[in-house]
Amino acid sequence: ESTTGEIKLRSNLYNYDTFTALLNFAYNGTLMISEANVQILMISARYFLMEAVVDECTRFMHDRLNFDNVIPLLDFYRSIDYEKIESVLRFIAMNFVPISGTEEFLTLPFEYLKDIINRDILYVDSEEQVFEAISLWFHKNPDMLHHAPSLLKCIQCGHFSEQFITEIIEKTKWVMDNSECVSIVDNTKKSNEELVITTCSTTGRNYHDPRRLIACFHPFTEYIHVWNPIDHTWTANIDIPKNAHRALSVAVVGTNAYFIQKRTLGLDVY
Structure with missing residues (x-):
């Protein structure tokens, strides 16, 4: 390559249009971004250490976040090891109820789901909605049932009514099949009766819309x-x-x- 004056990049990720866009940015500071090219631009810009382009691509995608594309975007970031995902996780937390009802939510990795439901600022009407979302997630991901205690501890169990515990939680298989989860439920029931400390999260949520x-x-x-x-x-x-x-x-x-x-x-x- 040093003698031919040419550098061959052995990847089908890079194409003429992508390089043209990056060169235009390098020489005149203009960058043409569209929904069709933003991800390939971001991948290429990370490869060539063009952080300004990466930031513009990130801003472009974040300005267009909605309930349906936020989790696919999180998957994309994960696939390229992009770590600046806090604003995306915060968007999910602030719109938890509608997003948890999408098919994409069920593909959320465990570590991201735990991060989101463990937040004090989680926009839900009640903790029952968090429990129901986790139940749907476990139904789709039965191989993740060993994480049941970790996720249940993230819920504000003290806000559950006795009726909800009796009629829903104690009839939920992923809870009652796990001895640690059963212990958490028992402690929650005791806390409602005796005001003892539970093993669930007890910090307050922000329930505002x-x-x-x-x-x-x-x-x-x-x-x-x-x-x-x-x-x-x-x-x-x-x-x-x-x-x-x-x-x-x-x-x-x-x-x-x-x-x-x-x-x-x-x-x-x-």
């Missing part, structure tokens, strides 16, 4: 408009009182709207 963190209020309208970052739309989400236009100021925190009245300085919460 991230799609309600941004809102807009106009004093002459009848709604609070809420921004949904998933599909980039505003929705008239919350009915407001007819006298809201008299409010001194309005604030939205979590899922609540706060109206401070001008004359009385009273506080109405919706």
Whole structure:
């Protein structure tokens, strides 16, 4: 190669269009990225240590994250040993309920699933939803049943009702076939009765819906408009009182709207 002036890369991953894109970036700073070429660009850029291109490819894919493509993207990162996956895992945690209902969720590797459900910031309505998601995952991955205690310990078992424990958990095979899981369930039942410490996670979860963190209020309208970052739309989400236009100021925190009245300085919460 040193005498011919040519370097042959023995891989079908690299092609003319990819090299053209990388050369254009190297010489004039422009980079053409599309959904069709972003992954091959990222692979090639990592090979040639072009970190700026890698970052642009990552940004391009993260800007287009949705419920269906987030786990395939995680699989892609895993296949190329790309370690900057925190924002992807956080996206799954913040949209756990809809993502856990997809077929792709069932292919999630154990270590990623454990990382996600063990987070304090996991956007679910209840711990029952976490348990049900794990049950579906075990049904699809029966060879992973030896991890049952590890995953069960990540759930906030203290939030389970006695009825849910009796009617669902104690009739769930992956739980009752494992002696350590049975012990966790027994301790949870005791904790509900005697307030003893359980072997389950006991730190609090953040149960707020991230799609309600941004809102807009106009004093002459009848709604609070809420921004949904998933599909980039505003929705008239919350009915407001007819006298809201008299409010001194309005604030939205979590899922609540706060109206401070001008004359009385009273506080109405919706």
